[in-house]
Amino acid sequence: MDKTFSCAADAVADIGDGASLAVGGFGLCGIPSTLIDALYIHGASRLRVVSNNCGTDDHGLGVLLGAGRIARVTGSYVGENKEFARQYLSGELEVELVPQGTLAERLRAGGCGIPAFYTPAGVGTPLADGGIPWRHHPDGGVAVASPAKETRIFDDREFVLETALTCDFALVRAARGDRHGNLVFDKSARNFNPLAAMAGRITIAEVEELVEPGDLDPDAIHLPGVFVQRIVALTAQQAADKQIEKRTVTG
Template sequence: MLDKTVATVDAAVADIPNGVSIAVGGFGLVGIPARLIDALRAQGASELTIISNNLGTDGFGLGLLLEDKKIVRSIGSYIGSNKEYARQYLSGELAVEFTPQGTLAERMRAGGAGIPAFYTKAGVGTQLAEGGIPTRYNSDGTIAEYSKPKETREFNGEVYVMEEGIRADYALVHANKGDRYGNLVFSKTAQNFNPDAAKCGKVTIAQVEELVDEIPADEIELPGIYVDKVVEVGPQETGIENRTVSK
């Protein structure tokens, strides 16, 4: 279909079912698809596996889905200042798979490129490769599940750990500009995880601040072949992850 535009964010996420995996772009609160997340929260899909650098903050972004107990597993890089994320993880309500930031981005990019696995030095000699990181706790604080050891291999005298590519059922991303064909342009650091998340989704939904009829080929930063739906949301404000003020 040439015209991939959708009228509203509610319509864009209407068919996302329970129990699916969703890759979500952005870093912290920068470049996150906040309007799509709000719509998904209202839609009510639950038992979700979220693949994202982190899960927002309390009361904003993916933190809202956590608040509503819609997420059962997180694949990401850090907890950050999200107290509810930490509470659910330590109380056994949420399974967490920690992945280094660069490795996470490459796992998503590889999945979108049809690459099932790759080798990296990140994590060699640590519990990331050797296993033993708690991925789920029991309600009494004991550990219910540990991460498993990963395959390692030597190349040219150096040891590398194998990481699997990620192919998510859906992807939600934010872009500065998009056209009706699904081509996207990102603003500054919003280009961090958004393109990789978009590539790894089997169905990718993009919220854009500005929708245009067509983007010139030499300005496209993510080709529309990776995008299934585009919805215009207007300018988006970035939340404040940690507010520091003088006394």
């Protein structure tokens, strides 16, 4: 039952080339930066990533992206990452953009064993009708476009069928966790981390504070340990290393 690993490098050592990854975080909030850095050193390439966004040019998944290690991204937001946009528009990177709520539900459905679901989001748009560029030619033309999706009428309203997402691995970050893999997330870090964790066949969690089983109030646990296979306890320095995506000040 003790799922702890001595270091992040050991926890990601079996992530191979071409693996699919569900990665938690929202912007730079709650990103599993220590696991991502370990994966960068490990050297896996041609990764297929499912994440709300892809970090920034210098942090989070942007580190792997800048090194040319990511082949495909399924996400909702390009954000502040200029390299993400450049690779997509130049044809180096395949990108499937998904409405944020749909992405969250596709991850949750994958974790719950639900193969697909209907949603009104995207009906009457290229998201349902197909034709959104997934990959460009270097000359700017469309190399791969999204397919049309099935739609159906329920109570006189049209819905589009979306499929669940599961991945070979999931990388997430939690504020607290015990050796059995039960996790607690802090504030907006709870947005995508639990969902990404549910969608991974092997889920690896870095935790800012590791506690013993029984120390967490059962009513306070956000994700039960059944979804988590590996735990890495962060050092105090690693836990404190949190980047800010965009600083704003008031006059």
